[in-house]
Amino acid sequence: MSKEMKRWDSVVIGSGLAGLMAAIRLQRGGHQVLLLDRRDTPGGKCGVSKLDGYRFTIGCNDFGASMPTRLAEVGVSVEFQPSTTRIHMGPTTITSPPNLGSMLRLLPRIPGIIRLVRAVRKRTYPTIGEIMEHNVRSSPITDMLGLLAYALGTPVQDMTTESLAASFSKTWDYGLDKFMVPVNGVQAITNGLVQRFEELGGTLQLGVTCEQIETLSTHKVIHTNAGPLEATHVATTQERKYKGRPGLSACQLMLAVPKDFPYIKQRTLIHMPPGVEHWLKTLDIGETPDDYGFHIFKDQEGEDYYTITGYTLMPRGQEAPDQALMDQMEEFMMSHLETHLPGLQEALLYKKFLSPQGYKDQWGLTSELSLAITPPNEDYPPMYDEKQDVYYIGNGIDIPPGDHANSALLSGSIAADKILKQQELLP
Numbered sequence: 001m002s003k004e005m006k007r008w009d010s011v012v013i014g015s016g017l018a019g020l021m022a023a024i025r026l027q028r029g030g031h032q033v034l035l036l037d038r039r040d041t042p043g044g045k046c047g048v049s050k051l052d053g054y055r056f057t058i059g060c061n062d063f064g065a066s067m068p069t070r071l072a073e074v075g076v077s078v079e080f081q082p083s084t085t086r087i088h089m090g091p092t093t094i095t096s097p098p099n100l101g102s103m104l105r106l107l108p109r110i111p112g113i114i115r116l117v118r119a120v121r122k123r124t125y126p127t128i129g130e131i132m133e134h135n136v137r138s139s140p141i142t143d144m145l146g147l148l149a150y151a152l153g154t155p156v157q158d159m160t161t162e163s164l165a166a167s168f169s170k171t172w173d174y175g176l177d178k179f180m181v182p183v184n185g186v187q188a189i190t191n192g193l194v195q196r197f198e199e200l201g202g203t204l205q206l207g208v209t210c211e212q213i214e215t216l217s218t219h220k221v222i223h224t225n226a227g228p229l230e231a232t233h234v235a236t237t238q239e240r241k242y243k244g245r246p247g248l249s250a251c252q253l254m255l256a257v258p259k260d261f262p263y264i265k266q267r268t269l270i271h272m273p274p275g276v277e278h279w280l281k282t283l284d285i286g287e288t289p290d291d292y293g294f295h296i297f298k299d300q301e302g303e304d305y306y307t308i309t310g311y312t313l314m315p316r317g318q319e320a321p322d323q324a325l326m327d328q329m330e331e332f333m334m335s336h337l338e339t340h341l342p343g344l345q346e347a348l349l350y351k352k353f354l355s356p357q358g359y360k361d362q363w364g365l366t367s368e369l370s371l372a373i374t375p376p377n378e379d380y381p382p383m384y385d386e387k388q389d390v391y392y393i394g395n396g397i398d399i400p401p402g403d404h405a406n407s408a409l410l411s412g413s414i415a416a417d418k419i420l421k422q423q424e425l426l427p
């Protein structure tokens with residue numbers, strides 16, 4: 001290595017929420033930080049991009065209620081508002097925030113919900129499937145849990161009690177009991193974080209692929225497509241090997257309609273048919289059930305149009321399906337949407353349906369909803385790799401557990417604080 005090569009205090013690989021948060025906290029702590037990303041735009045799935053002239057959200061949509069607080073801690077101010085949702089569970093419709101009708105429909109389920117909460121707190125059984133079998137035995141409550149399982153891309157039966165308890169724990173304070181959305185769209189989060197990082201003097205380089213991290217006695221050498229870099233500390237969002245299998249991958253539906261086309265009162269519409277434990281399991285074994293879940297949300301507004309973005313789960317092993325299956329799934333979603341948004345198909349200005357492979361080709365990101373479905377009593381890989389002296393950050397890494405934006409943000413914070421503490425630079 002050349003003696004003249006600049007050595008950074010910290011190099012952070014990946015400019016998604018975890019990487020941006022780690023980079024900001026390290027820069028605030030006195031480090032000179034270089035933030036790298038292999039894509040040509042920062043933010044990972046937390047962003048908006050234009051496709052054929054229309055703007056769509058790439059991935060992140062709703063956020064736990066603690067998100068504004070986490071951002072404010074590092075000097076990023078983003079205005080949020082409560083998320084609103086309409087859930088169709090067969091003949092039952094539930095809204096969030098709940099209206100009187102939704103509350104009345106939930107009343108008969110309260111005893112079962114209480115038994116479920118108690119069983120989770122006591123860790124009575126290692127999986128939610130076993131808790132449902134022994135403690136609750138209520139199809140409507142199973143279907144409600146199915147919303148969480150759907151969001152993780154895993155069968156209800158495989159959800160671990162520990163992960164569910166941690167997701168709603170006050171220790172991590174994700175605020176998943178109340179979802180929020182940025183008033184000006186998710187791009188405002190990424191823009192605010194990038195602006196704050198650069199205000200603090202950090203350096204962001206895009207289009208840089210990390211090929212190898214070489215750990216030497218006093219520093220690391222990061223080998224990239226743009227040449228080698230030296231750093232004392234490294235935090236990376238690169239994937240690690242997991243014991244569990246990944247969650248299911250998602251397909252993305254993107255629509256554009258005239259601005260005067262009537263939408264529902266709520267922002268998000270969820271189609272969640274009964275028997276979620278059965279149709280999620282069917283998807284997980286690689287088959288297509290007759291009925292299955294999907295969701296859409298009202299997305300970006302243009303001068304004379306607005307976009308609608310939606311997602312559904314692809315059967316396992318069908319990341320690059322044939323056109324027949326894609327046509328079948330697209331028709332399934334559109335026909336159901338027509339019942340909720342009458343006249344939708346006739347009003348369409350634009351429609352595009354991406355398979356998981358199509359999503360990866362389009363955005364340069366994976367659409368897997370969970371990095372790994374870990375078996376009970378098995379932990380995620382640790383954040384700190386002692387042999388490499390490297391910190392791994394992002395969803396599903398050690399602590400805090402979870403496969404969502406709030407956990408990614410907190411993961412970056414924890415790693416940065418650990419690095420700074422090593423040098424006693426924490427304020």
